[in-house]
Amino acid sequence: MINGRFAIAIHILTLLSMEDGLSSEYIASSININPVLVRKELSRLRKANLIETREGKNGGSSLACSPRKITLADVYKATYEQPLFNHSRSKPNPSCPVGIRIGKMMDEVNDEAEAALLKKLKSISIEKLVKQAG
Amino acid sequence: MINGRFAIAIHILTLLSMEDGLSSEYIASSININPVLVRKELSRLRKANLIETREGKNGGSSLACSPRKITLADVYKATYEQPLFNHSRSKPNPSCPVGIRIGKMMDEVNDEAEAALLKKLKSISIEKLVKQAG
DNA sequence: TAATTCTGTAATCTTTATTATTACAGTACA
DNA sequence: TGTACTGTAATAATAAAGATTACAGAATTA
Structure with missing residues (x-):
């Protein structure tokens, strides 16, 4: 659903x-994507x-701090700028009472949903994730 | 981030x-998208x-039940099949110790994140949403 | 029962987003 | 100064999303 960049960032x-001191080429070969994409990430x-x-x-x-201090919330925020839930691409009909309000409704939904998501992601550090899957 | 279909479903x-008894054409004109997309949704x-x-x-x-009983978690589940967080499109390198485990790691992250998201979405009904934005 | 007005869905086209690739300047080390 | 990295821009290829066309089927109503 969400694109694969979050997975790529976590992998890195x-x-x-x-x-x-890993090179972008080495990292790219583990993820199996182009080194330029790694460098962008x-x-x-x-x-x-x-x-x-x-x-x-x-x-x-290299990591700038301990993997214990890096949470998936940090990673998420670093990876994405846009809100979790997009609006529909086309502008709704402003002469319809729902059309005129849907944008604000979606913003509210998004704020609540994103906050809940980030709260959970904040509870998972890179260290924890690695140990868990070890 | 996530595509606009969630917003479209909520709008509908x-x-x-x-x-x-609203027709797909009428609905489409409020959202300002093609009626066929509305019918698919x-x-x-x-x-x-x-x-x-x-x-x-x-x-x-028409709604099949009261808007008080329809939550955004229901809508989310009806709208999407794929997990919230995709894996990277390319298969990671299985000879790398991280490459071999990243899939499982992402699945665990996804399960937790999705559960947190759905819990929040479950607390918002269509009725509540409409009243709130009223 | 025939015309009308809806739905459902397949097929195709267009547009947008994502990912890959190429290219090259800049940096640090030996 | 050559080598091996990074950073980033530009472009190309591929995939996903959305729009459109087309048409069969269903229910109403004239």
């Missing part, structure tokens, strides 16, 4: 929780201060 | 909570027993 952070994670990257020869990325 | 049910809602439809002349759709 899991790899980095096990080893420092790394870029988002870096902006959110979840990872650090060294450029140049022998460069690569 | 909101309209039907105010008036019975109605088909899903009908399979979930949320609405009933009369075919033929003067036909149309």
Whole structure:
């Protein structure tokens, strides 16, 4: 439903929780996607201060803090900008009493749903996730 | 993020909570999308027993029960089949210790996240939503 | 019973989103 | 200075979403 970028971000952070200084090419070969996509995802994670990257020869990325402190809520927020539930693409008919209000209704639904989702995601750290699946 | 079908389904049910026997064409003109898309969405809602439809002349759709009993969790489940969080499209590298486990990890994350989301959505009925935005 | 007005669904086309790829400048190390 | 990385822009390929057309079937009503 939601696109695969969340899974990709989690995959990256899991790899980095096990080893420092991994190259985008190495990471890409584990996820089996293009290294440029990895670098884009790394870029988002870096902006959110979840990872650090060294450029140049022998460069690569590492976690910026303990995997215990990185939660899936952090990852979610770093990965997505748009609200969870989109509006319909076409503008509803404003002369219909429902059409005129549906946008606001969806915003309210989205706010509540997203808050509930993030609360749950906040309770799952990368460390916990890795141990659980170990 | 998630596609607009959830918003469309909510829009439909909101309209039907105010008036019975609405045609797909009428509904489509409020949402401002193609009537065939409305009929497809109605088909899903009908399979979930949320609405009933009369075919033929003067036909149309109506709620199958009180809008107080229809929750957004019902709507969500009727609207989507796939899990909330997709896996990455490409199969991860099975010779990597993370690649081999990421699928299971994502399934666990998804189950927890989806449960939290549905719990919240269950607390919002169509009636409540309409009154709130009124 | 025939015309009318709905629905249901398949098939196809268009548009948008996602992912892949290419290209190349910049950085750090040896 | 050569090598091996990153960052990012631009473009191409692929997949998903949505729109449209088409038509058979159902119920009403004239």
